[in-house]
Amino acid sequence: MPMLRRSGSTIAAKAGMLFGLFCSSPVMAAAEEVAASGSQTPWWVWPLVLLVLCFVLGIFAVLAGVGGGVLFVPIVSGFFPFHLDFVRGAGLFVALTGALAAGPGLLKKGLADLRLALPVALIASTCAILGALLGLALPTYIIQIALGAAILMIVGIMLKAKKSAFPEVKAPDALSQSLGIMGVYYEESLGREVDWKVHRTPLGLCLFVAIGIMAGMFGLGAGWANVPVLNLVMGAPIKISVATSKFLLSITDTSAAWIYLNQGCVLAMMVVPSVVGIMFGSLVGVKILAKTKPAMVRWIVIIILGIAGIRALLKGFGI
Amino acid sequence: MTEPKVRKAGPTEEQLIYADLLNKGMLVGLLGLLVTFVIYVFGILAPVIPKKDMPVYWTHSVHDYLHHTGLQAGWNWITQLGKGDMLNFAPIAFLGAVTIFCFLRIIPILFRKKDTLYGFLAIIEVLVLTVAASGILGVGGH
Numbered sequence: 001m002p003m004l005r006r007s008g009s010t011i012a013a014k015a016g017m018l019f020g021l022f023c024s025s026p027v028m029a030a031a032e033e034v035a036a037s038g039s040q041t042p043w044w045v046w047p048l049v050l051l052v053l054c055f056v057l058g059i060f061a062v063l064a065g066v067g068g069g070v071l072f073v074p075i076v077s078g079f080f081p082f083h084l085d086f087v088r089g090a091g092l093f094v095a096l097t098g099a100l101a102a103g104p105g106l107l108k109k110g111l112a113d114l115r116l117a118l119p120v121a122l123i124a125s126t127c128a129i130l131g132a133l134l135g136l137a138l139p140t141y142i143i144q145i146a147l148g149a150a151i152l153m154i155v156g157i158m159l160k161a162k163k164s165a166f167p168e169v170k171a172p173d174a175l176s177q178s179l180g181i182m183g184v185y186y187e188e189s190l191g192r193e194v195d196w197k198v199h200r201t202p203l204g205l206c207l208f209v210a211i212g213i214m215a216g217m218f219g220l221g222a223g224w225a226n227v228p229v230l231n232l233v234m235g236a237p238i239k240i241s242v243a244t245s246k247f248l249l250s251i252t253d254t255s256a257a258w259i260y261l262n263q264g265c266v267l268a269m270m271v272v273p274s275v276v277g278i279m280f281g282s283l284v285g286v287k288i289l290a291k292t293k294p295a296m297v298r299w300i301v302i303i304i305l306g307i308a309g310i311r312a313l314l315k316g317f318g319i
Numbered sequence: 320m321t322e323p324k325v326r327k328a329g330p331t332e333e334q335l336i337y338a339d340l341l342n343k344g345m346l347v348g349l350l351g352l353l354v355t356f357v358i359y360v361f362g363i364l365a366p367v368i369p370k371k372d373m374p375v376y377w378t379h380s381v382h383d384y385l386h387h388t389g390l391q392a393g394w395n396w397i398t399q400l401g402k403g404d405m406l407n408f409a410p411i412a413f414l415g416a417v418t419i420f421c422f423l424r425i426i427p428i429l430f431r432k433k434d435t436l437y438g439f440l441a442i443i444e445v446l447v448l449t450v451a452a453s454g455i456l457g458v459g460g461h
């Protein structure tokens with residue numbers, strides 16, 4: 001088993017380094033220029049590359065414990081010739097489809113909680129509409145700069161944010177009590193049921209205003225923000241937070257995705273290969289998860305996101 | 320009488336029904352997506368925008384894309400389902416609507432269980448998603 005772990009981690013490390021080199025290589029830059037100039041690139045080339053990339057992203061997303069959306073938009077907008085409008089539209093459907101696929105299982109296991117999700121989702125989905133409208137109204141270079149800054153902030157959160165398996169919640173606040181946001185779930189690692197409740201609900205709901213706006217504006221899935229707020233701010237156990245966050249995306253991203261769809265920002269040529277790639281990649285990622293070291297993969301993802309964030313900033317400033 | 324504040328372990332009735340419908344909707348949507356994409360890429364139905372022209376358009380903003388192609392945003396695609404590219408929007412829209420269907424399904428359950436507050440929250444969520452889906456919200460292009 002240790003040899004399998006080492007081989008799995010080695011493969012992941014090498015794949016990550018190759019991916020990083022590929023994305024930052026002059027090859028990608030040249031390909032981008034060729035495509036942007038409208039030359040004779042066969043129409044199937046970039047969708048095929050997108051399919052392969054999203055397959056790899058799907059694997060890495062599972063191994064690193066992040067959603068597909070937070071990887072898709074930064075990387076595709078940074079290294080592919082597609083305009084940011086279409087990348088955001090596709091990114092939302094990538095995140096949405098992933099959430100639609102994972103949601104049922106998490107709901108049935110009682111890890112994703114509908115009572116916790118609904119009030120939060122209502123705020124986030126409404127604000128995601130505002131974010132999408134704002135994101136489509138602002139000039140592209142401003143969105144590019146803001147996206148770069150947001151990605152680097154996400155990298156910072158991934159580096160610094162701690163997770164609390166069972167946060168201490170001395171007493172639920174009045175709002176969570178009146179909403180009945182509390183529950184019981186079976187924790188396999190402990191072999192027993194765990195009661196949970198939340199606090200600081202008003203603060204959590206306020207934070208979801210910002211999360212919703214960012215999700216809509218940038219076409220990102222919001223899992224990178226949902227989990228810390230649910231877990232560290234509101235005090236939900238980490239498994240409840242992660243599962244409910246994934247389910248939440250199916251609601252938050254639905255509202256923003258519709259705005260992008262109705263504005264013409266969704267191209268089947270991008271969405272379908274992306275969705276198919278991410279879903280199959282996720283399946284593979286789940287299979288090899290046990291054989292890899294998540295910490296190493298997480299570092300690879302952080303580095304790649306950092307590169308993508310810097311690239312987005314440079315693109316926004318016209319560099 | 321409202322739902323008891325003490326919860327038992329395991330998902331609630333409405334949660335299970337939501338999950339079941341979500342799963343079925345997702346599978347139908349994904350299958351539809353694959354079928355319509357095959358129709359598109361293999362040219363079984365001619366597209367509105369020739370596939371060979373897409374590499375030019377997708378590098379431009381959506382405003383320029385719509386302007387140069389003459390396409391209209393919103394639900395206009397529904398009048399062009401006989402076209403290979405537009406047909407793909409049917410399963411895409413379906414995937415976007417699955418969540419709405421799920422909430423509509425559980426609203427009666429919530430009211431039956433006298434969980435009035437969550438019943439109304441679910442109704443408001445349906446309204447929010449429906450407004451987003453309707454296409455009445457829009458911006459000028461940049």
